[in-house]
Structure formats: C-alpha cells, structure tokens
Amino acid sequence: MPYWLSTLLLILAIYMAISIVLYYLQDYMLFKPEKLPSDYQFNYENQDIKEYNLKTRDGAVINGLRFFPKGESRGVVLYLKGNSKSIKGWGKFAVDFTRHGYNVLMVDYRGFGKSTGKRSQKAIKRDLQLVYNKLKELTTEDRIILYGRSLGSGFATKLASMNNPKMLILDAPYYSLTKVTARYAPFMPLSLLLKYPLPTYKWLKYVECPIHIIHGTHDKLIPYKSSVKLAQINGERTKMHTVIGGGHKNLNNFEAYHKMLDDILNNEPKPIDLETTSINVKHSSKKSKKQA
Known part of the structure; x- marks a missing residue:
C-alpha cells in the first residue's frame, strides 16, 4: 500500500474515532x-417559595420552584436556566422578577437537580410544553412571560413559537447551538453529530409576541454578534438591549441590566402615529448644485 494512502486511511480513522466520541459523549460535554x-x-432568604413535581407521560419527574412576589401578582415568568448546576443556585435570580410583582417558575431539565428521565432535545421540549400547559390552567397567556437564559434561550424561543405568551426575553442567546459548538470543533460535521442543534434562528421567525434580547458586548462563550443576527x-x-462590557455570566452585576429589565417589565409600548414622524423623508443621493 502506498505511503500516502496508508496516511490518508489513518487520518480518516482518527477523524471517525473523534466523531464517534463526540457523538456519544456530547451530553457530558454540553x-x-x-x-x-x-x-x-x-x-432562600426573604423568598416565599413552593415546590412542584410534574410527572411526564414517559414516567420522568420534572421538579420546579415557584417564587411568590410581595403583594398582588402581575403574572408569571417562566425562567428557563442555563446548562449548569440546578435551580438550587439559579433561584437567587428570581428576585429580579418578584420585585416587579411577578411570580417566577423555575424548572430543572431532566437529569438536573431533582428532575429525572432520559434527556434529549425532543424530551426537554415536550417537558417544557407540559409545564407551559399547566401554567395556562392557572392564568391566561397574556400574563405569561418566557425568559430564556443561555441554553434556555433556545427552548424559550421554541415555546414562544408554539404558544402566545405576553413576551419573550432572551438573555445571552445563541443563533443555534451548532454554531456555538462549531467554534471549538470547526472541522467536525457537527450538523450531523449534534443531538441538541437548538436552531433558535428557525424558531424565532414564528414568534408573534414582543421579543427582547439582552446581551453583553464582552461575552466570550456566545458572541454578542449572535444576538445582532437574531x-x-x-x-x-x-428590541435589542446591550450591556456594555457585560460577559456571559455577570450581566446581573451591571446596573444597566437591571434598568433594562425595569424598562422591559414596567413600560408598556405606546403606539406611534407614523404620519407625524420623518419616516417617509428620503435623503437625497445627489449633491445639490450650487446656484450661480
């Protein structure tokens, strides 16, 4: 066998081996x-909570927490968290919404916290729709806000595309999870290997409620430009909300982030009479001629 052919076969064998490893170990890496x-x-200190366990049709249990506001409720925020830890730690962020009068419901995905069941993109989407359906039994959709943080942004977008919530808020969202992972393995066929492609960009076009995107300019994990494209x-x-200097995990440490949430949650959009604006004014593309 020629040397070049044996070298090529060795490279192909290594490539295939890496692909197989990526396919079967991606859950552990993601x-x-x-x-x-x-x-x-x-x-949680100074937080009134109630725990829920929701059984799915395949026998899994989805564990969640409801955080109650002080006083009368203005609605509920379904907070879909990132890909690490459990709601044990993520619960501290509920205060950013309860202080505005909203209930907050956080759930753990399969295999996180107390939630059980075999994890897959299809199963998680089905679980979250079940959670959303339960919320609709308690309140009307015009009082439900979907908030997706990092990994949760794709699932929140999918839910919004299939339902009619009051609004969708995406915190550090990705264009697709395939795009994010491709930055770390640019030569691998991730579009074929990835079990969790999460194409946020495909689902977003079908969302019919107001959409707010929050992203930090210094996000090293999910680049700011992904939100610009979305x-x-x-x-x-x-509406795009930019946190100047914000990274992927520290937006809550910026005053600007909390001002943005205040604006999103409390300021109702006002209709604009476009006839009173400059919307139809065209800039001349020709240089004006000097008069003699």
Whole structure:
C-alpha cells in the first residue's frame, strides 16, 4: 500500500474515532448538571417559595420552584436556566422578577437537580410544553412571560413559537447551538453529530409576541454578534438591549441590566402615529448644485 494512502486511511480513522466520541459523549460535554437528593429542602432568604413535581407521560419527574412576589401578582415568568448546576443556585435570580410583582417558575431539565428521565432535545421540549400547559390552567397567556437564559434561550424561543405568551426575553442567546459548538470543533460535521442543534434562528421567525434580547458586548462563550443576527430575523417585534462590557455570566452585576429589565417589565409600548414622524423623508443621493 502506498505511503500516502496508508496516511490518508489513518487520518480518516482518527477523524471517525473523534466523531464517534463526540457523538456519544456530547451530553457530558454540553451539560453540567448538579443532582440533588429527593429529600433536599430548598431555602432562600426573604423568598416565599413552593415546590412542584410534574410527572411526564414517559414516567420522568420534572421538579420546579415557584417564587411568590410581595403583594398582588402581575403574572408569571417562566425562567428557563442555563446548562449548569440546578435551580438550587439559579433561584437567587428570581428576585429580579418578584420585585416587579411577578411570580417566577423555575424548572430543572431532566437529569438536573431533582428532575429525572432520559434527556434529549425532543424530551426537554415536550417537558417544557407540559409545564407551559399547566401554567395556562392557572392564568391566561397574556400574563405569561418566557425568559430564556443561555441554553434556555433556545427552548424559550421554541415555546414562544408554539404558544402566545405576553413576551419573550432572551438573555445571552445563541443563533443555534451548532454554531456555538462549531467554534471549538470547526472541522467536525457537527450538523450531523449534534443531538441538541437548538436552531433558535428557525424558531424565532414564528414568534408573534414582543421579543427582547439582552446581551453583553464582552461575552466570550456566545458572541454578542449572535444576538445582532437574531434581532434581524423578526425585526418588527424585536428590541435589542446591550450591556456594555457585560460577559456571559455577570450581566446581573451591571446596573444597566437591571434598568433594562425595569424598562422591559414596567413600560408598556405606546403606539406611534407614523404620519407625524420623518419616516417617509428620503435623503437625497445627489449633491445639490450650487446656484450661480
């Protein structure tokens, strides 16, 4: 066998081996779950909570927490978290919404916290739709806000595309998970290998509620430009909120982020009489001629 052919076959064998490893180990590389014992007691200072366990049709259990606001409720925020830890730690972010009068419901994906069941993109989407359906039994859709953080942004977008919530808020969203992972393995056929492609850009075009995208300019994991691209897909319904200097995990440490949430949650959009604006004014493309 010629040397060049044996070298080529060796390279192909290595490539195939890496592809197989990526396919079967991607769950371990993508997800960083924290598992909790079934008798774990959640506790948050100055937070009124209630724990829920929802059984799915395939026998899995989805564990969640509801955080109550002080006083009368304005609605509920379904908060879909990132890919690490459990709602044990993510619960501290509920205060950013309860302080505005909203209930907050956080759930753990399969294999996170107390939630059980075999994880897959299809199963998680089905679980979250079940959770959403339960919310609709408690309140009307015009009082439901979907908030998706990082990994949760894709699932939140899918839910919004299939339902009619009050609004969709995406925090550090990705164009697709395939695009994110391709930055770390540019020569691998991830479009074929990835079990969780999560094409946010495909689902976003079908969302009919107001869309708010929040992203930090210094995000090293999911680049800011991914949100800029997403904002153009459903432009008439989308508003972009930029946290200057914000990274992927620290937006809550910026005053600007909380001002943005205040604006999103409390300021109702006002209709504009476009006839009173300059919308139809055209800039001349020709240089004006000097008069003699």
